[in-house]
Amino acid sequence: DTGVSQDPRHKITKRGQNVTFRCDPISEHNRLYWYRQTLGQGPEFLTYFQNEAQLEKSRLLSDRFSAERPKGSFSTLEIQRTEQGDSAMYLCASSGTGVSGKLFFGSGTQLSVL
């Protein structure tokens, strides 16, 4: 499968713990996005990278959230001191520089904070 891959698929953690998710984009894509989706809602934009540079962050992204893309390839999203409100599906997407708005999504990481 040459699509966007995310790991893990599911994560259960206790409140207060730190969690880290990984995303591997389509190899030729230089743009990478993180979105969050809760039940009954559409995906909400969190942050965006072009190559290794983090170019845009949503106000939704509190200081407990940090994302990196150190070599312009895979990305990690870390949540520190998790809260029950962080429970959601975390989606990663990537795109090339060609077609605007054509994002390729991964299957997501489902986070449950107990």
Next chain:
Amino acid sequence: AQRVTQPEKLLSVFKGAPVELKCNYSYSGSPELFWYVQYSRQRLQLLLRHISRESIKGFTADLNKGETSFHLKKPFAQEEDSAMYYCALSDSGSQGNLIFGKGTKLSVKP
């Protein structure tokens, strides 16, 4: 504020009936509008973009700036069209920060 509204959470039609999934947006600039679709147990994927003015899987969507709408239409629904549909907008000057609506679940009955 930028916003996408999909007024229907669920739309149920019979096979062969016409379908219209509604989408209204609020944006003061020059938005680009998209429809994304998620079939059962599959990933979210782009269905069509307003700028392409194309028909995909029999679906079309016309951007109506006067009514700030981008409704998705298909004249004859098929069972395989059953899925979750999301309308999204992007600032034409941005790099892909999409604002999604809450989605409409389309159920096509045999």
